[in-house]
Amino acid sequence: MTTDFQQSRVALGARLRELRGLVSGREFAARLGWTQSKVSKLETGRQTATVTDVRAWAEAAGHPEAAGELAARVQGLESRVRSWRRQLTAGHRPVQDALTVEYERSTHLRAWEGAMVVGILQTADYARAVFTRYSDLHQSVRDTDDAVRARLHRQALLYEPGRTFDIVLWEAALHAAVCPPPVLAAQLDRLIGVIGLDTVRLGIVPLGAPLALPPAGGFWAYDERLVIVEDWHAELWLDDADSIGLYGRIWERLQQAAVYGASAHRLIARARARAALATA
Incomplete structure (x- = not known):
């Protein structure tokens, strides 16, 4: 995994944390129906978010207007690192x-x-x-x-x-x-x-x-x-x-x-x- 990619992933995580605001990680995970560990990994850049993830995040955080920005960030990551899991869907x-x-x-x-x-x-x-x-x-x-x-x-x-x-x-x-x-x-x-x-x-x-x-x-x-x-x-x-x-x-x-x-x-x-x- 490239350093640039990891830095971009960490930056995306920081933006997700910012949007979550004062809501606890446990409560936010419950809103999304996720585990708390997934919320933590996304915010710290230890897991790569999908477009579906970030759109759901924006809605749960009460900032639906941020969905486009977040999706663009994820798509930028995907254009550089193309996982086989996603590429081989078809x-x-x-x-x-x-x-x-x-x-x-x-x-x-x-x-x-x-x-x-x-x-x-x-x-x-x-x-x-x-x-x-x-x-x-x-x-x-x-x-x-x-x-x-x-x-x-x-x-x-x-x-x-x-x-x-x-x-x-x-x-x-x-x-x-x-x-x-x-x-x-x-x-x-x-x-x-x-x-x-x-x-x-x-x-x-x-x-x-x-x-x-x-x-x-x-x-x-x-x-x-x-x-x-x-x-x-x-x-x-x-x-x-x-x-x-x-x-x-x-x-x-x-x-x-x-x-x-x-x-x-x-x-x-x-x-x-x-x-x-x-x-x-």
């Missing part, structure tokens, strides 16, 4: 469609991923395995086939001139058994084929390579206007200059350890051979 397909818009708006895309093959390079079966596991984790709507189709549709952008994909994977991502061995083997064949594309520069960071930074969570940088960082609980959509600059430096330092071309091909082929052995 399944993975809407999330994929929203990402496609950002891909289409961009000409230079940079990615770092240490845990799995990035979506733009995934085969259908690999993507299906990933979506299934995340649906199970988040207990979300299972629209796997629609999500896979949306992801594969986006891959057409790989073949459009005027757009460049600079993608760096940690070698561990080539071995991650997030799918059955035959699916992983086919996925690695796909990566080998991608190496020759004019629009893609695929680098692999070997497991034993010296690293300027620990290989932490994956992210995408869309030109110099947006960075999307994926975490277990949420995506961070960062569009401020400081964050974009920071992730640009992170990408450059991780990319310095990557190998390309024939060297990358050998690492992928080695992982492919291991997947084939597991299949046999």
